[in-house]
Amino acid sequence: MSLSKRSKLLFIVLILLIIGGYASYSYIYKSHPTIEELEVKFSGTSKEFLEKVKTDTTVWQDVIVELSGVVTAKDEQGIMIDNSTYCQLKDKTALGTIKEGESIAIKGRMIGYDDLLEEVKLDQTIIK
C-alpha cells in the first residue's frame, strides 16, 4: 500500500490536531489536586502550629499540614483540636467514629487564621 504525498500530510496534520486538542483539553480541565498527593509543609502538634501561625499569618495560607492533638469539640462538619484548630472534614461520615477527648492525627489544608473566632481553620481534612 502506498499513500500519496497529500494524504500522508493530511494524516500527520490530523494526528497533531488530536494530540494538540488532547493536551489543551487536559490543561484546561485538569483536576483539582487531592489532599493525599499534596506536599506537607508542616508536621507537628496543633499548639506548635498555632505559635508559628501567630508569628506570621501570611506564610501559612493554603498549605498542607499534618497536626496532632486532642479532640475538644465536634459539630456536623468537623472537629476542634485543642480548642484552637477547627478542621472541616473531607468525609463527614468519619465523624461518627471520633469521640471528644481522644487524641488524633490529621492532615488538612490550612485556609487561614480566623480572627473572628481566634482559631486556625483547616478544610479537606482527613483522619490519619
Added chain:
Amino acid sequence: MDFSKINTMKHILILVAICTSTLTTAQKYYTKTGTTEFKASVDAFEPVEAKNESTTAILNVETGEMAALLFIKAFHFKIALMQEHFNENYMDSDRFPKATFKGKVEGFSLEMLSNSEKEFTLKGTLIIRGKEKNIETPIRIKKIEEKIVLISEFNVSPQDFDITIPSIVRNKIAESIHLKLCYELVKKK
C-alpha cells in the same frame, strides 16, 4: 428564719441575676461552615461560579450586629484552572487572603423569628481586596429549633473592589456578580 439568712439569700439572688443578665447580653449565634456562593456566568460560556463552604459568621442576637469572614482561597470552582486564575490574576489572594463583612440586621429581635422566613434589612460594610463597599440588602431569617438560618442574595461589581478583567475574557465574565449567602447559626456556648 433570722435576718442574716435572708440577707445572704438576697445576695445569692442578686449574684444569680447578674450572672444570667451578663450571659444573655453576650448571647451570640455563629457558624464556621457557612456557604457563600457567587455567580458571574454569561450564557453560552463555561459557568464562572464558585462556592465557599467555610465561611465564619457571628450574629449578636441582642443587637442584630453581624460579622462574617471568609478566605478567598477556600472558594471552590469546578474547573481547577479557573480557580488558579481567580486567585492569582483577579483576587490577588496571597496579598488579600480574606473578605470580611461587618454590619447590622435592622430591627432584629430573636422573639420575632419563627420557622417561616421573615425578611429584614442587612446593612454593613463588605471588604474585599482591602476595598470597602457599603451593602444594603434584604435578608431572610428563620429559626428552626435551635438554629438560626440566614439567607441573602445581592450583586456587586468587580470595579467596586478594583478588580480588573482583561479584555480577552471580558465577554465571558458577567458585569455584575451575584452573591448568595446561606448561614446556619447555632448558639455559641
